[in-house]
Amino acid sequence: MKQFLLDSNIYINFxxxxxxxxxxxxxxxxxxKILNKYVIIPRIVVDENYHDPKFKKWLDNNFKxxxxxxxxxxxxxxxxxxxxxxxxxxxxxxxTADGGWAHxxxxxxxxxxxxxxxxxxxxxxxxxxxxxxxxxGNKAAKIPDVCDDLMVDCIDMNGxxxxxxxxx
Numbered sequence: 110m111k112q113f114l115l116d117s118n119i120y121i122n123f124x125x126x127x128x129x130x131x132x133x134x135x136x137x138x139x140x141x142k143i144l145n146k147y148v149i150i151p152r153i154v155v156d157e158n159y160h161d162p163k164f165k166k167w168l169d170n171n172f173k174x175x176x177x178x179x180x181x182x183x184x185x186x187x188x189x190x191x192x193x194x195x196x197x198x199x200x201x202x203x204x205t206a207d208g209g210w211a212h213x214x215x216x217x218x219x220x221x222x223x224x225x226x227x228x229x230x231x232x233x234x235x236x237x238x239x240x241x242x243x244x245x246g247n248k249a250a251k252i253p254d255v256c257d258d259l260m261v262d263c264i265d266m267n268g269x270x271x272x273x274x275x276x277x
Contacts, residue, residue, distance in 0.1 A: 113148050114220050116233035117157050119266055124164045135277045141171040147273050151179040153216045185222035193250050200246040210250055217252050230262035232269040
């Protein structure tokens with residue numbers, strides 16, 4: 110069975126942007142089954158500052174598997190960072206800026222490291238950079254671009270819903 114890693118923006122889509130519980134109760138009835146069957150959740154994704162405390166509590170009550178310890182993938186994480194460092198597509202800010210991937214609390218490179226090693230599919234709403242190969246380099250890395258380079262499967266939220274045959 111195919112397994113997925115959801116980027117933080119997918120969870121935010123669920124609880125804040127598109128599927129708020131008060132408007133989509135049937136989605137929230139099905140979500141625990143979806144997460145427990147198809148999704149691996151690294152601790153770093155839960156710990157990111159973007160998440161509402163109410164959602165974190167909901168996740169603690171509904172996700173029955175253990176959160177994955179992302180630090181077990183430190184070697185693979187370093188390889189992702191090295192890829193960014195060596196790529197002509199990125200400036201050093203892609204690693205060192207406030208949201209740069211070299212900061213240990215940024216989930217994006219960890220997700221790619223985990224997905225690459227464990228052959229998982231990343232689900233994100235980030236879009237590929239259409240100017241990725243500009244001669245000046247880019248200040249930020251995007252999950253889909255790095256996944257393409259490292260041959261990691263990456264799909265968007267609707268692609269995820271299609272893969273798991275979600276119908277509400």
